[in-house]
Amino acid sequence: MSAPQFDATFAALSDPTRRAILARLAKGEATVSELAAPFDLTQPAISKHLKVLERAGLISRGRAAQTRPCRLETAPLKQLARWIQEYQHLWEHSFDRLDTHLKAAQSSETKGKRHVRK
Amino acid sequence: MSASKQKSIPAHVVFEIDRIYDAPLALVWAAWSEREQFETWWGPKGCTICATRFEFRPGGFFHYAMQFENGPHTWGRFVYLDISAPQRITWLNSFSNEGCGIARAPFDPAIPLEILNEVTLSERNGKTTVALRAWPHGAEDHERAVFEGMFASLKQGYGGTLDQLGDVLSDR
Numbered sequence: 001m002s003a004p005q006f007d008a009t010f011a012a013l014s015d016p017t018r019r020a021i022l023a024r025l026a027k028g029e030a031t032v033s034e035l036a037a038p039f040d041l042t043q044p045a046i047s048k049h050l051k052v053l054e055r056a057g058l059i060s061r062g063r064a065a066q067t068r069p070c071r072l073e074t075a076p077l078k079q080l081a082r083w084i085q086e087y088q089h090l091w092e093h094s095f096d097r098l099d100t101h102l103k104a105a106q107s108s109e110t111k112g113k114r115h116v117r118k
Numbered sequence: 119m120s121a122s123k124q125k126s127i128p129a130h131v132v133f134e135i136d137r138i139y140d141a142p143l144a145l146v147w148a149a150w151s152e153r154e155q156f157e158t159w160w161g162p163k164g165c166t167i168c169a170t171r172f173e174f175r176p177g178g179f180f181h182y183a184m185q186f187e188n189g190p191h192t193w194g195r196f197v198y199l200d201i202s203a204p205q206r207i208t209w210l211n212s213f214s215n216e217g218c219g220i221a222r223a224p225f226d227p228a229i230p231l232e233i234l235n236e237v238t239l240s241e242r243n244g245k246t247t248v249a250l251r252a253w254p255h256g257a258e259d260h261e262r263a264v265f266e267g268m269f270a271s272l273k274q275g276y277g278g279t280l281d282q283l284g285d286v287l288s289d290r
Contacts, residue, residue: 087133087233090162091250095137097159098248101149102141109145 009076012056017041018049022058025072029062035070133252143241146248147204150237156180171218176200180209181218192224199234208236210255231255 012018021035036046050070053059057076061068139146149155153172161167164186171181180196195214201207212232213221222231234255240247 084133086162087252088135091135093163094160095135095248098146098149099137099139101155101159102139102145105145105149105155106141 009056009058012052012058013077015049015052018053021046021049021053021070022072022077025059025070029069029071031067031069033067134250136247136249139246139248140244141246142244143204143239143246146239146246150207150239151201151203157182174198174201179218181214193218193221195220204239206236206238208234211235211252 013022017039020039024030024035024038032043032046032050035050036043039046050059050061053070054061058073059070060073061070149159151174153169153174156172157167157169161182161184165184167182168185168191169180169182171179173179176198178198180198182194183191184194185191193214193216194211195218196209196211199208199210210232213223215221220231232255233252235250235252237251238247238249240249
């Protein structure tokens with residue numbers, strides 16, 4: 001993915017309504033009126049959000065049906081989510097190893113103290 | 119970000135992970151501040167960290183190669199910004215090249231270039247809490263908002279529904 005496109009993805013995702021729309025689309029395709037239903041927003045307002053999402057490559061819209069159902073396109077999100085998850089895994093894994101390391105360090109320290117007392 | 123969202127997530131704190139260790143503060147601090155110790159525990163899973171520089175002082179670098187089994191190695195670096203012994207360390211983490219210069223992530227040129235990290239150690243009744251906070255450094259506001267939103271969704275589920283989004287993401 002090119003940097004400008006990633007920028008568009010970031011911009012599109014920075015709005016909570018648009019993220020909620022994506023979350024709804026994760027359950028399956030939906031029409032504009034279905035998407036508007038849970039929000040206190042008009043259909044034109046929703047359509048505006050959908051255009052931003054479509055331009056960012058986060059959703060695609062059917063051409064055939066008049067309702068033009070929206071579908072989630074996960075590739076851009078996946079890339080970002082994968083990276084954040086990797087960062088979390090890095091720290092979880094490191095903190096686990098720190099625990100092992102500290103236990104070993106403490107046990108050798110205790111042994112050292114016993115040695116001194118002799 | 120709406121105002122209500124900002125209330126639930128502390129401003130600009132986008133990534134946090136805490137752990138309590140059954141060890142005194144001095145020992146935990148040594149694990150962060152001494153090269154031989156830090157190298158043994160820090161790093162991604164499945165890789166060996168080999169440090170070329172470990173300069174534990176403000177402005178100093180920790181420059182390392184991440185050697186994965188059956189894979190090429192990848193360079194990374196810390197730039198220590200502030201060190202308050204034995205409580206707090208702040209540093210910038212990024213990918214790097216062999217010469218300790220900053221580099222974009224090899225697998226994705228568009229992720230935040232540098233991550234600002236802050237770790238705080240505190241001891242209570244002989245146990246030490248390690249609290250790590252991280253956020254994209256110098257990122258545009260919208261980048262930060264996304265990072266924040268994505269992390270919150272991974273951590274808590276986005277109002278329940280982003281769990282499904284997470285499932286979809288991991289399935290494909």
